[in-house]
Amino acid sequence: MKTKLLIKRIKFIKLISFLVLILFFLNGCQKKKSTRIYKDFTKDFSLRVNNLLSYMTLEEKVGMLRYDNPGVPRLGIPRYNWWNECLHGVARAGEATVFPQAIGLASSFDERLMKEVATVISDEARAKHQYFKNQGVRGIYSGLTFWSPNINIFRDPRWGRGQETYGEDPYLTSRMGVNFIQGLQGDNPKYLKLVATAKHFAVHNGPEISRHSDDFDVSDKDLNETYLPAFDAAVNEANVQSIMCAYNAFRGVPCCANNLLLDSVLRKKWKFNGYVVSDCGAISDFYREGAHEYVSTKDEAASVGIKSGTDLNCGDVYQNLDAAIKKGLVDTTFINKSVKKLLTTMFKLGMFDPDSIVPYTQISIDEVANEKHIDLSRKAAQESIVLLKNKMQALPLSKKIKSIAVIGPNANSLDALYGNYHGISKNPITPVKGIQEKLAKDAAIYYAPGTPYVDGMNIYQDIPEQVFYVDSTLSRRGLQGKYYKSLDYTGTPALDRVDKKMDFNWMDKMPIELPYNSRFSIIWKGILLPEYTGKYKFKTRGEVFVDGKKVDGEISLKSGVKYNFEFRIHGNQMYDETIVPAIKLLWARTDYDYAQEALDVAKKAEVVIFCGGLSPRIEGEEMGTFKLEGFEYGDRSLLKLPDVQTNLLKRMNALGKKIIYVNMSGSAVAFNWVNKYVNGIIQVFYPGEQGGNALADVLFGDYNPSGRLPITFYKSVDDLGDFKDYSMKGKTYRYFEGSPLYPFGYGLSYSKFKYSDLVIEQDTSKDEVTLSVKVTNNGHMDGEEVVQVYMGNNKVIGQPIRSLKAFKRVSIPKNQSVKVEFVLTGKSLKYIDQYGISKPISGEVELTIGGGYATINENYIKKKLEIK
Known part of the structure; x- marks a missing residue:
């Protein structure tokens, strides 16, 4: 009996024990399940990132460091390609609103416009991403991380990629860049609209042909005065989330492995907390024969890149991190650090949260290239146009004109509208089309391409x-x-x-x-x-x-x-x-006499509009083996307008016709003969999809031109010196002592603006200088003036001849005046010494306030000021 009772007790104890084990197991499962807090969108991103990281294998982490991340399906990490472009509109993803190329946007000198343009771009980018995601497309050019803007300084007009920048001035570049980044990334306190990437860090602006092997060094003064300020502003003002490191080396170390740039300056000095992405193939340049040859193997390149702070590899080198770890070249600490930054970005973009709580996921694909966006592209193109010459008020033209010839390689060119890194417009308006739409139906409008861009090219047409x-x-x-x-x-x-x-x-x-x-x-x-x-x-x-x-x-x-x-x-x-x-x-x-055709139509017209200049087909990024007179691999070896265009213009001028020359280019062109002989000159850069309409608006007086040059137009390549000399001595308007064809900041209007009543007040307790000036529009048209403030401080050895300190675009009705005020403070009242140290300016300086520092109308005021 006792034995049976004992057996029953043992069975009972076993049953209880079994039940306890089951409860313990279930509790453990529940506990384990509850620890996956990365799925809980109510938690902080940092908690979620750390939690998700704890579940990842080393192989999965390494995969995250590739730009074409394969994803981790078991953890809900989507496949994602980090490469996308939106330099002046969403690029390489079909239809989108195409704004003026970056250099053209800079010529507007309009910070508000810049932010408005970037906001529209981010709307279209979000809409496209959602559309692609719903279609199951997750490849290149479909994501939310954009490799724009390019805030390198356009130091030398020979650089083919200079068109992507905001010009040659660090201050203008900073202001344009900050507003563009803010417009892209949005202002939601929790989620990013997009990720902007400031590139190329640093000391990078050509030549294209040797960028994979070039090693540049500049003084600490030039580094901190010219090459770093725009990146500083991008990080500390705009809170840019990504930085792209450059191809070239700096002081003997490739930029994507450069501890001075990536660690000492970027992360320690500026406290940058985003991620760094390599330019495409830049990590392979570490070991590739004929490139930097900084290390010997792919494994070493991977370890050096990740340890130096380049978190994301555009290329395939980081797939060797597994092997590098096994060889002891790098440890997992660096892997975890970089993966954590990338995961944080994905969480901030809302990739792990329901669409219903991410504010930007509801933007409809119908927003892309809508009428409002197209109108903004036209406004941006209008503001970007720079009137350079208007002999005897040759412009604006009368709309009653009965015959006009529109001639030149850019007269009907889509390439010259778009520039590089562009989307596709629903209805692009070339110059000839814009002029056709502007004039009465009974006006005779003749078109002929006339000439290729440069001798040796063909004229391709539909x-x-x-x-x-x-x-x-x-x-x-x-x-x-x-x-x-x-x-x-x-x-x-x-x-x-x-x-x-x-x-x-x-x-x-x-x-x-x-x-x-x-x-x-x-x-x-x-x-x-x-x-x-x-x-x-x-x-x-x-x-x-x-x-x-x-x-x-x-x-x-x-x-x-x-x-x-x-x-x-x-x-x-x-x-x-x-x-x-x-x-x-x-x-x-190929055997047709296009020049004679152009002369024949010019003879029949009252006015000739010649649309010449350059094209992204001949200036751009590392253009293979492209080499013709004046052009090499995307860069330029000469600044002059190609002879084939100048020669046709000379033949047209002999006809005695009024000629308006329209220069379309991404960089400065030395059109010296043209400047001397034609009646009017208009610079439109690459003006975007509405460029033809905007040009017609200016030509016929429906818009009063107001753009300013963001670069110096030199007279000859002889003014420039060695392309590979990155010293700023003698370069850009700040240090150039010669006489330019047209100076930085220059631009005319159909109105005449007068500056008067300049008042300067210095508050030494706040280290501020306040300026106010009255600007009067004495013209017969309402207009906009870009008021610019320059400071010269020649008393300090090695300082710029002049530097832009502030600017404002203001609207002034005809025969009216406005008071414009500026407050100079902080960096505006400091200079960089020979050791790269920022110091307060003291002593006598020269202030220039006006429509530029040098204009033929002398619409500016100069005044000496003793800064205490």
């Missing part, structure tokens, strides 16, 4: 629809297109239709039923019936066949002859530097 026919009966216009779901034109066509123009951009919907961003292929066939006999070249990323033979170069075609025509293109060719499939087919007539 192929007219009337030369393509479906078959030899010539009964239907267009080409028969067969769309395949395969990449190699195999299988049954998913779509068979007639297309009339070879110009496509499929942002909203794929042409055939495929997941968004999929690869496919198309073959168009039909008849080509040329209108003119001559020699032709085609331009496309696809392949062209005429009568069954592939066309690789020049081809002779005869008018009226029917040629069997075939055009092929596949998905990898459609997605060149874009997430949206796009196709364009152009051609050029």
